[in-house]
Amino acid sequence: MKFWLIVPAAGIGSRMQADRPKQYLQVAGKTILEHTLGVFLDHPYLQRIVLPLAAHDRWWPQSALAGHPLVVTVTGGRERADSVVAGLQALPALGAGPDDWVLVHDAARPLLQHDDLQLLLDSLQDDPVGGLLACPARDTLKLADGQGRSLRTLPREQIWHALTPQMFRLQALGDALAKALHEGVAVTDEASAMEHLGHAPRLVSGRSDNIKVTRPEDLQMLLMATHKVRD
Ligand code: CTP
């Protein structure tokens, strides 16, 4: 079962407040982006990786993976969804067909484990819609009043955190994103665009440590995890 991969990496990482976009911070000898790509590069079913980058990205050319034969760069867009659309648009010219599976995985999620990637692929290969790695909410959830006070406690059983990779068919995902963006729907992940079309993406239970590195304090966890897992 072949798959294509889009790794949106065109963000500026404003919440990380670093001297460069967070995907280019060094952790345990490699950039976050290099850790992320490394999880996929040796997968036997991977066709190509499309990497949407910021228009004036000056960091990628310094990467050890720049020029890798499986990695194709494109110019990303204003929002994450625009970057994903730019990635999708590059796929047909690389040989992808409309019903081929496309995985989308955040550049800022370097802690994805091979087992979770394989679980996603195995769980969805015969699925009519596709789906995503996700994990059930574990904390008690509060509905806030907007002024810092809790109004009530929400039922937790139906709440999941969306992770990546997310996995859908090329044409279906392209159509869904185009419609959602055109209609001004908030598209913070691929599944939300599919849901807007009435589909119900499958939730594949993944590890909660597949975090999106977002704030400075996340780097400490990343450092500990990379030493533990990859050494
Ligand atoms: N991303 C992208 N194109 C954008 C915005 C984000 O490709 N216009 C990518 C980021 O590089 C990241 C992923 O989407 O890998 C998830 O986004 P997020 O964690 O929000 O990263 P940033 O937008 O870079 O961070 P911030 O929101 O703090 O500025």
Ligand code: MG
């Ligand atoms: Mg962002």
